[in-house]
């Protein structure tokens with residue numbers, strides 16, 4: 001997993017930070033990641049040595065230097081022992097199941113040696129050629145929070161043992177399986193799975209997106225908070241279960257937070273997370289199951305800050321167009337006029353339906369409806385190549401006024 005935080009303002013050099021934690025692909029055998037340095041080459045690893053200084057770093061540093069960014073920083077967090085989530089393919093037969101990564105460029109599973117758990121579960125692994133069998137993937141996760149086992153012990157216990165022994169299965173570990181009907185079902189561990197990141201408790205279901213490197217994500221969120229002025233309205237696009245938006249709602253006392261996510265499975269985790277937010281939160285919070293590329297301007301209106309966290313392929317072109325449009329200041333007045341007009345006249349049922357919140361929590365304070373357009377764009381990238389290609393097209397937003405960063409406003 002790679003996480004990079006890019007915040008765009010008129011003076012990008014003041015704001016751009018980056019965190020690169022990618023040492024392995026998103027599918028990494030747990031036994032390998034736990035002792036990476038002495039392991040043989042693994043199909044999921046992008047590089048094997050000098051993890052503290054990946055080869056791509058020189059290119060990234062130069063890239064930002066050319067953009068005029070003078071304070072680019074790089075942070076690896078932990079180099080190994082960081083993975084808290086892994087999705088592994090299941091193939092083979094029920095008496096000799098194989099579980100692991102695919103060999104590079106193939107769908108042949110590289111089996112994790114001595115893994116006995118699947119044989120114990122007695123399920124038929126999926127066969128891609130014949131389309132028969134039951135279990136396609138397993139996804140395992142551990143939390144760093146809310147358990148009596150210390151982190152170091154828990155990691156070693158869970159990952160280095162031959163499977164996921166029941167007696168070592170702390171209350172905050174989980175194994176789910178994806179079956180031939182593509183549904184995720186619980187196999188082992190805690191059904192109600194919680195983590196603590198960005199200052200809030202978050203519920204995480206494997207069927208919705210979750211970051212694999214919890215520590216790096218937490219550190220990124222805490223840095224991200226410092227770029228969001230207090231009391232602002234935030235739109236969190238590609239929001240998953242809304243962790244970014246909800247942590248901002250608490251940490252930056254946002255007046256409103258709107259999360260937009262295409263995967264309906266993330267809704268349940270969002271609702272659970274909301275149930276644990278502090279009572280003091282006075283923010284209008286919503287979660288919408290929608291495609292951000294469909295009428296993207298309708299999501300951006302009324303917010304001061306937009307956070308985008310797209311998949312590896314990067315921003316969808318219609319969203320990029322919308323961001324470019326709103327960043328062009330001379331068109332802003334014109335746009336806000338026409339958009340409020342459009343809002344009054346909007347009749348298309350599919351647009352109205354998409355804008356309807358699947359989850360809506362009203363703030364205690366009644367705020368005046370804002371027609372503002374975002375002044376800050378925060379881009380979280382897990383795909384360097386796509387980010388690099390888009391970088392010249394990503395608009396620069398006006399600088400955040402310094403007085404907006406203070407809590408007393």
Ligand SMILES: C[S@@+](CC[C@H](N)C(=O)[O-])C[C@H]1O[C@@H](n2cnc3c(N)ncnc32)[C@H](O)[C@@H]1O
Nearest residue numbers: 209238239240261262263290291292309310311
């Ligand atoms: C890298 S994940 C980020 C999730 C979330 N921000 C987090 O940190 O947990 C990208 C998310 O974008 C969602 N997504 C992909 N394409 C989308 C689209 N066109 N519209 C809305 N969400 C989309 C995926 O389902 C996934 O949850």
